[in-house]
Amino acid sequence: MSWLTRVRERLPFMSKRETPDNLWVKCPRCQEMVFQKEYEANLYVCPKCEHHGRIGADARLEQLLDAGYSVLPAPQVADDPLNFRDTKRYKDRIKAARASNPRPDAFTAAYGAIDGVPAVVGVQDFTFMGGSMGMAVGDAFIAAAQKALDARCGFVCVTAAGGARMQEGILSLMQMPRATVMTRRLKEAGLPYIVVLADPTTGGVTASYAMLGDVHIAEPGALIGFAGQRVIQETIREKLPEGFQRAEYLHKHGMVDMVVPRGELKATLASILGYLSPAKAA
Structure with missing residues (x-):
C-alpha cells in the first residue's frame, strides 16, 4: 500500500481525483x-x-465529405427474416448492436461533396456486427448507388467487413448480385465508382462490390481477401508469403491501384472524381 493511499484512508475528506478512462x-x-x-x-x-x-461510419463521413452533407435515410428491412437462433436470437444480436452504435446497421451513405466535387459516399462500419452484409447493407448500397445515378455524380464506397451475415442465410448472399447490378448501372451511365478498401475487407464483400470499382484504393496495412490465411494455407498446403493479403502486397501484385494514407485520402478522391466524373453541361 502506497503512502498516498494510507493518507487517504486516514483523511476521508480527501477524495480521489476523478480522471476520464479514455x-x-x-x-x-x-x-x-x-x-x-x-x-x-x-x-x-x-x-x-x-x-x-478502425473508425466508425460517422467519423469516416466527416473526414471525407465537406461540411453540409446529408445522410441518406436508412432502409427498412425485416430484422429477422429467418427467425435465426444460434447461442442467441438474431433479434437480440441486432438489438445489442444498435444499442452500441449510432446507426441502425452496418452501411451508412451520405450525399455531399469532396473538396467541392459532388459525390455519394457509402461507409461500411466494422463495429456493427463486423460490418457484415445483410439485407439492410444491400438495400443501403443500392440506395446510395441510385442516388449517385440520380445526381449524376461519382460513388465512393468505403468497405470494411467480415463478409455476408450468416444469420440471414441465402438472403445475405443475394445482396452480392444485387450490388453488382448497381455497379454495372453506374458504369453504363459513365459515372465513376471508387472503392476504398479499409481494414478488414473480406468474404462476400470482397467477392462482390469491393472489387468492382473503376479505381481501388487501400489504406496502409489493410487486410484484404476472401478466405482467411489459415484456410488458404491448409487448402494449398504451402506457406504463404510475408504480408499476404495486406494492402501493400496486393498493390505490388496488381490487385489494388494505390495505397493512400488516411490524411491524403480526401484530396486523392477529389482528384480522381474530378477527372472521371462527367462534365456538367454549360
Whole structure:
C-alpha cells in the first residue's frame, strides 16, 4: 500500500481525483500509449507507427465529405427474416448492436461533396456486427448507388467487413448480385465508382462490390481477401508469403491501384472524381 493511499484512508475528506478512462489509446501494433485527442486529430492514425485504426461510419463521413452533407435515410428491412437462433436470437444480436452504435446497421451513405466535387459516399462500419452484409447493407448500397445515378455524380464506397451475415442465410448472399447490378448501372451511365478498401475487407464483400470499382484504393496495412490465411494455407498446403493479403502486397501484385494514407485520402478522391466524373453541361 502506497503512502498516498494510507493518507487517504486516514483523511476521508480527501477524495480521489476523478480522471476520464479514455484519455489514452493503446496502439494495437506498436503497443505505445497515445493521447486520445492527438489520436483523433491525426484521423485515428498512430503518430508513432502510422497504424491506421478502425473508425466508425460517422467519423469516416466527416473526414471525407465537406461540411453540409446529408445522410441518406436508412432502409427498412425485416430484422429477422429467418427467425435465426444460434447461442442467441438474431433479434437480440441486432438489438445489442444498435444499442452500441449510432446507426441502425452496418452501411451508412451520405450525399455531399469532396473538396467541392459532388459525390455519394457509402461507409461500411466494422463495429456493427463486423460490418457484415445483410439485407439492410444491400438495400443501403443500392440506395446510395441510385442516388449517385440520380445526381449524376461519382460513388465512393468505403468497405470494411467480415463478409455476408450468416444469420440471414441465402438472403445475405443475394445482396452480392444485387450490388453488382448497381455497379454495372453506374458504369453504363459513365459515372465513376471508387472503392476504398479499409481494414478488414473480406468474404462476400470482397467477392462482390469491393472489387468492382473503376479505381481501388487501400489504406496502409489493410487486410484484404476472401478466405482467411489459415484456410488458404491448409487448402494449398504451402506457406504463404510475408504480408499476404495486406494492402501493400496486393498493390505490388496488381490487385489494388494505390495505397493512400488516411490524411491524403480526401484530396486523392477529389482528384480522381474530378477527372472521371462527367462534365456538367454549360
